[in-house]
């Protein structure tokens with residue numbers, strides 16, 4: 337039993353834990369900056385959806401999980417994969433379609449699966465992550481070992497059928513599912529308030545699902561809230577809902593310049609960059625020296641440069657050979 341509940345992120349001390357979360361946030365930001373640069377050189381096939389600005393949600397929730405728990409994500413899933421501990425090299429190789437990628441180069445940017453890290457999948461279909469996590473929640477409940485399933489999805493997804501259907505199902509069967517709505521204020525190019533009636537977090541409450549809205553750019557707040565929600569689900573108290581308010585600093589996907597943003601909005605959110613909040617908090621709350629943070633960032637920057645160079649050199653997979661189809 338204890339082995340099942342090994343935390344995904346080491347917890348020797350509060351300072352060490354939050355430094356590690358900060359390191360992961362910095363890695364996600366730099367990794368995705370590099371992904372964008374490689375994309376512009378046509379080295380990333382298909383499309384990309386970056387989570388720049390949303391890193392605290394990824395690492396805060398991941399830090400509340402154990403190795404027995406399972407997670408599903410959207411197409412915006414690179415950050416969540418890194419937060420769950422996926423090897424950056426294996427992920428970068430995957431995005432460049434290389435044989436050494438975490439899924440042999442066949443999944444690409446939108447559909448990463450990393451079962452060893454608890455990531456059951458990233459889904460291009462809006463709402464797919466909710467359905468997958470709910471199904472996994474049913475399986476985990478039947479297994480009876482106290483593991484929890486987590487669904488990440490966006491604000492736009494709260495208006496899709498999957499959302500309503502799965503929340504209802506999860507509550508009726510009291511499944512151990514934590515629904516995490518990452519409200520980045522836009523579904524593609526549409527402000528969420530233009531297409532959303534009422535508050536998203538009121539919807540689960542009508543089904544009897546505990547629901548909370550938090551500052552999703554504060555890794556302390558996200559970790560604390562996620563830990564409580566996960567523990568309730570683990571104890572058999574059924575599904576839980578977190579609306580994590582955040583903002584993406586980049587466009588929806590590869591070529592979106594974000595012209596729909598309101599004047600000043602991006603600058604305002606940049607003052608609440610999760611990396612700034614994290615840096616400040618580590619110094620003020622945990623007494624971390626600025627020089628230690630500079631060194632940590634430098635180390636990650638070097639790592640990302642090496643990862644990128646190695647991915648470019650990595651081999652492509654052999655062409656797919658369809659197995660012969662026989663009638664009857």
Ligand SMILES: Cc1ncc(C[n+]2csc(CCOP(=O)(O)OP(=O)(O)O)c2C)c(N)n1
Nearest residue numbers: 412460461462490491492493520522523524
């Ligand atoms: C079923 C389905 N409908 C529409 C789309 C097209 N689509 C891709 S992303 C997206 C917006 C989703 O917004 P949100 O849930 O807020 O997530 P975000 O991209 O902001 O993280 C849409 C409509 C899709 N992929 N799948």
Ligand SMILES: [Mg+2]
Nearest residue numbers: 490491522523
């Ligand atoms: Mg959104």
